[in-house]
Amino acid sequence: xxxxxxxxxxxxxxxxxxxxxxxxxxxxxxxxxxxxxxxxxxxxxxxxxxxxxxxxxxxxxxxxxxxxxxxxxxxxxxxxxxxxxxxxxxxxxxxxxxxxxxxxxxxxxxxxxxxxxxxxxxxxxxxxxxxxxxxxxxxxxxxxxxxx
Amino acid sequence: xxxxxxxxxxxxxxxxxxxxxxxxxxxxxxxxxxxxxxxxxxxxxxxxxxxxxxxxxxxxxxxxxxxxxxxxxxxxxxxxxxxxxxxxxxxxxxxxxxxxxxxxxxxxxxxxxxxxxxxxxxxxxxxxxxxxxxxxxxxxxxxxxxxx
DNA sequence: TCATAAACCTATTGACACGGTAGGTAAATA
DNA sequence: TATTTACCTACCGTGTCAATAGGTTTATGA
Numbered sequence: 001x002x003x004x005x006x007x008x009x010x011x012x013x014x015x016x017x018x019x020x021x022x023x024x025x026x027x028x029x030x031x032x033x034x035x036x037x038x039x040x041x042x043x044x045x046x047x048x049x050x051x052x053x054x055x056x057x058x059x060x061x062x063x064x065x066x067x068x069x070x071x072x073x074x075x076x077x078x079x080x081x082x083x084x085x086x087x088x089x090x091x092x093x094x095x096x097x098x099x100x101x102x103x104x105x106x107x108x109x110x111x112x113x114x115x116x117x118x119x120x121x122x123x124x125x126x127x128x129x130x131x132x133x134x135x136x137x138x139x140x141x142x143x144x145x146x147x148x
Numbered sequence: 149x150x151x152x153x154x155x156x157x158x159x160x161x162x163x164x165x166x167x168x169x170x171x172x173x174x175x176x177x178x179x180x181x182x183x184x185x186x187x188x189x190x191x192x193x194x195x196x197x198x199x200x201x202x203x204x205x206x207x208x209x210x211x212x213x214x215x216x217x218x219x220x221x222x223x224x225x226x227x228x229x230x231x232x233x234x235x236x237x238x239x240x241x242x243x244x245x246x247x248x249x250x251x252x253x254x255x256x257x258x259x260x261x262x263x264x265x266x267x268x269x270x271x272x273x274x275x276x277x278x279x280x281x282x283x284x285x286x287x288x289x290x291x292x293x294x295x296x
Numbered sequence: 297t298c299a300t301a302a303a304c305c306t307a308t309t310g311a312c313a314c315g316g317t318a319g320g321t322a323a324a325t326a
Numbered sequence: 327t328a329t330t331t332a333c334c335t336a337c338c339g340t341g342t343c344a345a346t347a348g349g350t351t352t353a354t355g356a
């Protein structure tokens with residue numbers, strides 16, 4: 001189960017991406033209000049996001065939080081892993097890794113491994129920008145009309 | 149995270165499939181010993197499995213547990229769901245379903261839905277028999293050699 | 297009929313995670 | 327120097343996980 005931490009973190013990222021949070025510092029108060037999430041609780045979350053190199057924080061008047069990369073340079077997987085730890089389906093595959101004495105004869109381990117890979121790929125291939133509201137595309141100066 | 153309940157249940161199923169547990173009752177003691185899992189804890193698990201129509205239990209001497217279908221008629225997903233409840237990635241998709249007031253404007257819901265479908269398919273397409281030790285195939289009486 | 301072997305039932309436990317709340321400190325700005 | 331903001335520490339109620347403990351019922355077979 002993805003917990004509120006992961007889900008809220010994602011919403012913070014999206015909020016920043018959609019509110020110029022790539023260029024200017026956005027106060028947490030604003031994010032909390034837009035997202036209807038307790039600001040106090042969000043403090044905990046964004047703190048982890050700063051530690052995890054997803055955001056930069058700036059204290060004082062005019063401060064707030066800002067993306068430290070361009071939105072297209074984030075993928076969902078890394079955001080979730082910062083908040084939830086490794087996205088591992090079973091304890092056999094996380095932690096000390098190979099502490100299970102049955103690992104060599106385990107009938108289910110291959111399935112868990114396959115599952116883990118699938119999940120990892122799913123979230124790492126999903127970009128933050130895939131979650132943004134589809135914006136009316138500003139046509140680039142030289143738009144080639146697609147063939148069909 | 150798949151908990152021990154789900155993982156142990158799967159191992160019980162495999163154990164039965166590999167120890168004639170489709171035809172005769174196998175005492176829990178034997179399963180617990182082979183699987184090196186506390187019998188006491190397994191009691192809780194198999195109880196749920198009986199309730200969930202995965203196993204049949206028989207009390208008294210000569211009793212034990214038995215698969216109620218043929219091994220090839222189980223898939224992993226249903227076994228896990230009996231033990232873990234619905235395999236839902238986020239609370240937004242389980243429970244009362246549409247209690248979230250933001251569901252219509254939520255940017256992340258489509259991703260969670262897509263993810264849930266992927267997970268569901270993965271486990272429901274996986275058959276119990278896919279987890280069994282590959283057995284030296286008893287050649288059927290009329291084995292057609294594959295072309296290539 | 298009676299010991300035995302098995303499932304079945306109820307209760308409890310310690311540890312930990314989840315989802316917060318509360319209140320204060322430090323830093324930057326105007 | 328007041329204000330706005332991030333940042334820090336502590337706490338808390340609830341629930342789940344992974345068991346353990348001890349007893350009761352049911353069926354067999356000698």
